[in-house]
Amino acid sequence: MNLLRQAWAWLDDRMGISGLIKPAMTHRVPRSAKWWYVFGSATLMFFCLQVVTGICLATLYAPSAAEAWQSLEYIDRQVPYGWLMRALHGWSSNAMVLMMVVHMGQVFLHATYRFPREMTWILGVVLAGLTLGLAFTGQVMRWDQDAFWGLGIGAAIVDRMPFIGNEMRNAMLGGPIIGGETLTRFFALHVFVLPGLTIVFIGGHLMMVLRKGISEMPVAGQPVIPASYQTEYHARVESTGVPFWPNAASRDMVFCGGILLVVVGIAMWMGPIGPKAFPDPTMIDTNPRPDYPFLWVFGAVSLLPPSTETAVMLIAPIVIGGVLVLLPLIFSAGERAPSKRPLAMVALILTVTSIGVLTWEGYTSPWSPEMDAWSSTPTPPEYLQALTPIEVQGAIVMQYAQCRNCHTLGGAGGLRGPSLDDVATRLTADQLTRQVQQGGGNMPAYGKSLSSAQTEAVVAFLSTRCPNGEQGAVTPGALLPPSKSRRLVR
Amino acid sequence: MNHEPQPNNASDAPRNCSCKSGSECCQSPEPPRRGFLFAFGAVMMTLGGAVASVPVLGYLFGGATRRYKTEWVDLGPLEQFPAGETRFATFITPISSPNDGATAKTACWVRCIKSGKFQVFAINCAHLGCPVRWFEQSKLFLCPCHGGVYYQDGSRASGPPPRGLFEYPWKVTDGHLAIDAGMLPGLQETAYFPEASA
Numbered sequence: 273m274n275l276l277r278q279a280w281a282w283l284d285d286r287m288g289i290s291g292l293i294k295p296a297m298t299h300r301v302p303r304s305a306k307w308w309y310v311f312g313s314a315t316l317m318f319f320c321l322q323v324v325t326g327i328c329l330a331t332l333y334a335p336s337a338a339e340a341w342q343s344l345e346y347i348d349r350q351v352p353y354g355w356l357m358r359a360l361h362g363w364s365s366n367a368m369v370l371m372m373v374v375h376m377g378q379v380f381l382h383a384t385y386r387f388p389r390e391m392t393w394i395l396g397v398v399l400a401g402l403t404l405g406l407a408f409t410g411q412v413m414r415w416d417q418d419a420f421w422g423l424g425i426g427a428a429i430v431d432r433m434p435f436i437g438n439e440m441r442n443a444m445l446g447g448p449i450i451g452g453e454t455l456t457r458f459f460a461l462h463v464f465v466l467p468g469l470t471i472v473f474i475g476g477h478l479m480m481v482l483r484k485g486i487s488e489m490p491v492a493g494q495p496v497i498p499a500s501y502q503t504e505y506h507a508r509v510e511s512t513g514v515p516f517w518p519n520a521a522s523r524d525m526v527f528c529g530g531i532l533l534v535v536v537g538i539a540m541w542m543g544p545i546g547p548k549a550f551p552d553p554t555m556i557d558t559n560p561r562p563d564y565p566f567l568w569v570f571g572a573v574s575l576l577p578p579s580t581e582t583a584v585m586l587i588a589p590i591v592i593g594g595v596l597v598l599l600p601l602i603f604s605a606g607e608r609a610p611s612k613r614p615l616a617m618v619a620l621i622l623t624v625t626s627i628g629v630l631t632w633e634g635y636t637s638p639w640s641p642e643m644d645a646w647s648s649t650p651t652p653p654e655y656l657q658a659l660t661p662i663e664v665q666g667a668i669v670m671q672y673a674q675c676r677n678c679h680t681l682g683g684a685g686g687l688r689g690p691s692l693d694d695v696a697t698r699l700t701a702d703q704l705t706r707q708v709q710q711g712g713g714n715m716p717a718y719g720k721s722l723s724s725a726q727t728e729a730v731v732a733f734l735s736t737r738c739p740n741g742e743q744g745a746v747t748p749g750a751l752l753p754p755s756k757s758r759r760l761v762r
Numbered sequence: 763m764n765h766e767p768q769p770n771n772a773s774d775a776p777r778n779c780s781c782k783s784g785s786e787c788c789q790s791p792e793p794p795r796r797g798f799l800f801a802f803g804a805v806m807m808t809l810g811g812a813v814a815s816v817p818v819l820g821y822l823f824g825g826a827t828r829r830y831k832t833e834w835v836d837l838g839p840l841e842q843f844p845a846g847e848t849r850f851a852t853f854i855t856p857i858s859s860p861n862d863g864a865t866a867k868t869a870c871w872v873r874c875i876k877s878g879k880f881q882v883f884a885i886n887c888a889h890l891g892c893p894v895r896w897f898e899q900s901k902l903f904l905c906p907c908h909g910g911v912y913y914q915d916g917s918r919a920s921g922p923p924p925r926g927l928f929e930y931p932w933k934v935t936d937g938h939l940a941i942d943a944g945m946l947p948g949l950q951e952t953a954y955f956p957e958a959s960a
Contacts (some may be wrong), residue, residue, distance in 0.1 A: 338863025420865065424891035424946075425907070431948035438950040443826035448945045449868075452861035453825070494944035554869040555851040556885060559906045573890065574908040578922045580951075639909040639921075643895060673901040678909075688909050716911045716919035721901035 296482055300513035301520045304489035308382070309520065310527035311375035315403075316474065317528045318368035318535075322406075323467065325361040326686045333413070335550075337452040337460035340415035344547045355544050360536065362545035365410055367535045369565045371564075372403050380620055383608040384487040387498045390600035392480035395473055397596045400439045402470045409462035415455060416547035421560035423450050423458075429573075433580045450553075485509060486520075490608035498605050559643070567634030574639045642686035646674040652682035659736065666733025669726045673718065689715060696738035700745045704731045830857050837872060840937050841917055843880070848873040848896050848914060851882075857944040870930060871903070872939065873914060873935035880939060883916050884928035884947040884955070891948070894927065902907065903927065928955040 284290050332351060347354035376396065379385055385393035408426075412419050427450065431441040446453030478614055485505060542736035549558060564571050573676065610617055642649075651667055659667070670676070678688035690698075699707065710729050711717035718727070738744045774907050779848040833856035843849050851872045858866040871894075873881040883903070885893045892907035902919060903912040916927035928947035935941055 314869075336861040336863070337865050338861050421907070422891050424886065428889070428891040428948060430922065431950050433950075439826040441946075441948060441950075442828070442830075443823050445946070446825050447859065448830045449855050449862075449865070450946065451855075451865045452859040454865075455859075467839075473856075550864065552864040552867060553885070553893070554867045556850075556869055556895060558893060560892055570907075578924055582924075627828075633796065640906055641904045641909055641911075643904065643906060646897075657830055672899050674897050674902070674904075677897075677904065701804065702782065711920065714920045716902055718900065718915065720913070721899075731942065750808075 275373050288327035294534045295384075297517040297521075298515040299485075301486045301516050302473045302488040302509055303512050303514055304518055305435055305486050306488070306489075307523060307527070308378055309486065310524050311371050311378055314528050314531055315371040315375055315525040316372060317532065318364050319470065319474070321532070322368060323359065324466070324703045325357055325364065326463065328357050329361055330463060335413075335456055337415065337455045338414070340455060341547050341550055344414065344417065348544055356539060358544035359542065361410075363535055363539040363542065365407055366564055367531070368402060369407055371531075374399060376400060376622070380489070380616070381610055382490050383496075383603075383606075383613065384615070385600035385603075386496045386606065386608060387600075387604040388484045388502055389487065390604060391457045392477060392484060392599055393600045395480060397593070399470065399477060400596075401593065402466055404465045404565060406462065406470065407464060407563060409458045411563045411566075412455065412458040413462055414546045414548075415551055417551055417555070418546065418551045418560050418562070420450060420551040420553060421558065422562050422566075423454060425560070425562075425570075425573075429585050433586060438541070450628065458644055487608075490610070491610050492607065492609035494609075495607045495612075496605050515698065556644075559640075560633075561637070564631070568630035569634075570636030571630035571637075574637070575633065636687075638687035641677040641688055643677060645676040645685045646671055649676055649681075649684040655737070656683065657734070662729050663733045663736055666729035666731065669722070669730050670733060673722060673726070673730070675730075678715075692734060694735055694737055694739050694742065696735050696744050697742050698745050700735075701731055701735050702746050702747070703745070704734050783884075791866075799896070802851050830944060832856065832942050834933070834940045835943050837870075837882070837939045837941060840934065841941055843872050843874040844940060846875050849900070850896070852943075853943065855944055859932075868943065869893070870941065870943075871927075878934065880932050880934075881916060882930040882932045882941050884930065886928065886947050888918070888923040888927060888949070889927045891946075924949065930955075 329347065332347050332354070334340055344358065347358055348401075349355070351357075379393065390569070408422075411422055411758060423445070427441050427445055430444055431437045433440055442448055444454075444457075445451075446457040488505075488508070545563075549555065561567070573581060573585060607613060651671060656664060656667060675692070676685040678686040680687065680691045681693060693703070705727060707715065708722065708730055709717060709719035722730070792795075813856050827845065835853045837843075837851045842851070849872050851870060852867055852869050854866050855862075855868045869885045871883040871885065873883065875881060883894075887894050887905040887907065887910045889908055889910045892905050894903040894905045894910070894912065896903055899945060901914040903916075905911070905921065905923075909923035910921050910923040912923070912927050913919050916929060918924075918926050926955055928951070930941035932942075932944055945951055
């Protein structure tokens with residue numbers, strides 16, 4: 273024991289380890305920094321887990337477009353703990369993004385970005401961008417159909433840049449197609465460039481935390497006044513603060529250990545993420561969806577009006593980044609308590625709600641046609657009772673013409689267009705005919721692909737879709753409901 | 763960590779100078795060759811860095827400025843594409859690298875309007891590049907990503923696409939249909955994929 277102590281004393285004298293570490297470990301933090309302050313540490317822990325599991329995966333992953341998918345299948349099915357390693361890397365990446373978002377939200381909620389911690393926030397914004405970059409390039413590593421067509425979406429967005437779009441796209445893909453050089457390029461980004469930059473910026477971020485201190489919990493009526501803040505902060509921390517180690521670190525360890533157990537549990541329960549179908553671009557029976565962190569972008573590009581989307585796709589990232597970077601520079605002084613910052617709270621709630629809603633929209637994708645609905649969803653039997661022959665024929669034509677890919681009947685079918693269960697309450701037979709033949713309101717025109725007899729049959733069937741007791745659609749100005757093709761079912 | 767020349771800074775004083783900054787021995791003028799050496803060093807490092815970065819940038823971004831040459835690729839005998847029908851066809855992209863694997867394969871839709879007259883559509887939706895699927899019964903192309911829809915002649919029917927489907931130039935030689943292919947279609951690819959004629 274004595275020998276060990278002597279050895280440590282010798283080593284510490286030669287290397288100065290404790291002089292380096294001790295001030296960082298024991299620096300004083302405010303007493304009020306409690307459970308709100310654990311999310312940054314959790315993000316860092318998941319990054320460390322990503323580095324460890326990522327290096328493990330790199331020992332077996334083949335970064336070649338011809339072999340990547342097979343090597344993942346091999347890791348999943350043949351290698352001891354391979355499936356758990358991939359599951360951990362995938363779910364821990366989702367956890368890292370989530371913890372980062374919560375951490376960022378907490379910092380905004382408590383206006384911690386104010387003087388003198390502007391640079392802590394700005395370096396954090398860079399880290400947020402790097403984390404999302406790691407998530408996107410990680411999705412590419414999976415090299416399945418989602419990865420392939422996700423790259424296609426990324427390439428199409430880059431391609432829309434004015435003047436240099438085509439060159440930028442080819443630089444991103446490493447050539448004029450998505451292929452072998454695309455995967456190796458993204459591999460270099462995912463395992464060298466982005467993690468390296470992330471480590472550098474984490475170092476800077478932590479250096480800022482030590483240099484300017486952890487902020488206290490905000491108190492209404494105690495605004496940040498730059499002229500006096502630093503002296504007062506240091507005086508308060510010296511008199512009432514606690515050392516980071518072990519006081520604040522204990523809470524970090526409790527939370528990080530707990531959430532680590534949860535994520536390992538999720539990884540064991542859910543298993544590895546993908547790889548989905550083999551990345552053969554000629555297998556087009558595919559339904560590409562991005563990973564969770566990008567579902568809101570996927571939703572946004574579907575819901576934007578087409579005339580604005582190029583501008584929004586190209587300018588929005590610059591605006592979002594610019595706003596985040598400028599935020600602490602513009603709002604460096606003032607109240608920090610949420611109760612004194614109503615506009616900031618509205619902005620926070622709007623942002624969280626928008627991203628949440630867009631993520632849900634991206635997850636459910638109601639704008640996408642249900643490609644198999646026409647051949648795999650039945651027409652509800654009660655809709656076919658007591659129909660005339662032409663109405664029955666209309667139901668058949670409707671199924672055959674793939675109307676169900678975008679319209680539901682009895683709750684089954686695509687959600688792109690409105691449900692047809694009660695369409696006769698909204699449109700008269702004449703309006704139905706016009707809509708089928710000429711389309712409009714985001715519906716293609718069927719005038720060329722359906723004969724007039726087929727159209728008549730479809731309209732006859734749809735005109736029966738007026739549920740019992742509901743008023744059928746009436747031509748505006750008509751005195752009486754038109755009797756042709758109109759009657760109530762049951 | 764400060765590499766800037768600071769000729770009048772006290773830290774520049776000789777190590778063994780026992781006097782305080784501002785006293786006589788520290789006010790001795792900067793030797794002229796010291797400023798010259800720094801300027802010379804800066805020029806040398808800039809030159810060396812510039813020369814060394816040529817291969818790095820060229821290697822990483824050479825693909826961006828390179829002019830890729832498309833080539834005519836065979837889609838198969840004309841019997842595979844009966845008049846009045848739209849058929850799925852695949853080919854190996856002519857511009858490929860050794861480890862492309864299956865991703866060198868590309869698909870397209872061939873519409874034979876009448877004997878000897880074709881339209882060959884890229885598989886990629888004009889919105890964001892997802893693969894469109896042909897539905898013979900309703901004579902529509904549907905995109906699975908954001909719900910773009912096209913008519914059988916490739917023109918935009920509904921949804922977010924800003925234009926119709928991209929078309930490959932085609933020709934018939936020796937009873938085979940060939941297309942001029944190699945580039946991933948995109949909105950800026952207008953020289954190669956001109957605006958769809960209405």
